[in-house]
Amino acid sequence: MNVDEVLQMIGQEGLPLILLAVFILVAIWLGVRIVPQSEKHVVERFGRLRSVLGPGINFIVPFLDKVAHKISILERQLPTASQDAITRDNVLVQVDTSVFYRITEPEKTVYRIRDVDAAIATTVAGIVRANIGQMDLDEVQANRGQLIQTIKLSVEDAVDDWGIEVTRAEILDVNLDQATRDAMLQQLNAERERRAQVTRAEGSKRAVELNADAELYAAEQAAKARRVQADAEAYATGVVAKAIAENGVEAAQYQVALKQVEALNTLGAGAGQHTIVVPAQALEAFGDAFRMLKGRG
Template sequence: MPFSGFDFIIPVLVVLVLLLLFAGIKTVPQGFNFTVERFGRYTKTLTPGLNLIVPFIDRVGAKMNMMEQVLDVPTQEVITRDNAIVAVDGVAFYQVLTAAEAAYQVSGLENAILNLTMTNIRSVMGSMDLDELLSNRDAINEKLLRIVDDAASPWGIKMTRVEIKDINPPANLVESMARQMMAERNKRAQILEAEGLKQAEILEAEGRREAAFRDAEARERAAEAEARATQVVSEAIAAGDVQAVNYFVAQKYTEALATIGSSSNNKIVLMPFEASSLIGSLGGIGSIAREVFGEGSTPQAPSNRVSSARPPRTGPSQE
């Protein structure tokens, strides 16, 4: 059977339809967005999955990665406010939120983010002293993130994190900082030692004051007791109680004798006193003791005076 021209047209049309379908079907992988341009003008954004475009009229423009990406910031030298030169490097994390803005608002997105981050690192860290720079890294990261994110927001991206990795001062500066730190620690140690000595002296002085106060209080109470005893004896004397006088005199007498007898330097003790006085005193002491302990009536002191025996005087007699 001979083939007509129509029999050749049908397969050609089928092939053309299949080619148009393949040209119009676009598959977008997960984590990416494709921009569509019609005659060079942006029209829409293709999301992940199966999408259709107009063949030979529409074409895919930019293929944007929508996942969070990391950008390494190379090492650069920064001059601080106190004229110290430090080498600084870092890392930046960003994510594309709007594919069309990231594709058409800036040329060379990564290069733009990198230069923006490096410039702001010099600006932020150059306005700080070296000590502040080394001790406030979190504050520096927060400030850098805020500044870079505000500057990059028209590009349809979100800066998620900007971190300073290393801050390396020169070797001579590091040595000077070490000496300064050692001097500061020695100063603190001396201050703490001085504070400790001060507290010890204060406590010692308070202890001496408390001891002196208690000694004075004890002497005051002893004086009050002595005054009370003297008052009682005085009242007894005023009332005509001779035994109280004998008791008081005998007490002082015996105390004096005990002091003399306890001396380690005296081997011979001379006691020039009259026996009658000592006997009278002892009698008064016994009478008062019996009155205190309630043993009978009060006896009278002996009326007869016993003369003390005196040794005969030797020597030539006078005629």
């Protein structure tokens, strides 16, 4: 049997088997779907939603079902968008925002919205304008965290029907026009000058208070010194009075004589004093003092 006869025999008897094998291979190829971890596949049958395939090995009906959409479920970031808004106190601001989201239900995203990014961006712009319109400029600057949270919750409610989860919303910057910036700068400078004046006034007031306290303290100390001196003089007077009461006139003469002696000693101790003229009464006082001292000794 030659080669041509062998090929003819295979062609007549084995062709159906070959076709069957090819059909089986094609059916397996079309019926088995391996979905990556980061994706979900939307399956349609005759143009209608059939199922959603999750990550891993999945099986579909060959020739009837087909994977119509391959949707990434990774988190996405919208491009930074800028929108103008007017605050409650009529200040025009330009707000730069960015939103992060991911698709959780691809069947809703595919069949309910055409351009997800554009739809979310439009929704965010409207929500930002509405919320900023209810706030003054100072509140926008001071409560940015609260504003971000409000925007995130509002966007979540708006896109819930699209099978989307908003993971994060950010306000990157709030820009003002040049005229508003100049006015705010003037206001800031005026506020700084006012605070400086208040500080200087408080400093002057404090200096006056401290000076008054110092004078009061000095007066109190002087009064205390005078009181101590008066107490000492009163005590000395009391001692003298007691001595006079106990010893009579001799005690008084003794004290007078001592004072005269002390006065003469002070006069004699002066610088450059070599000759001292003593009155006769002084000599008599010395004699009396000596007699008294001798008598008391």
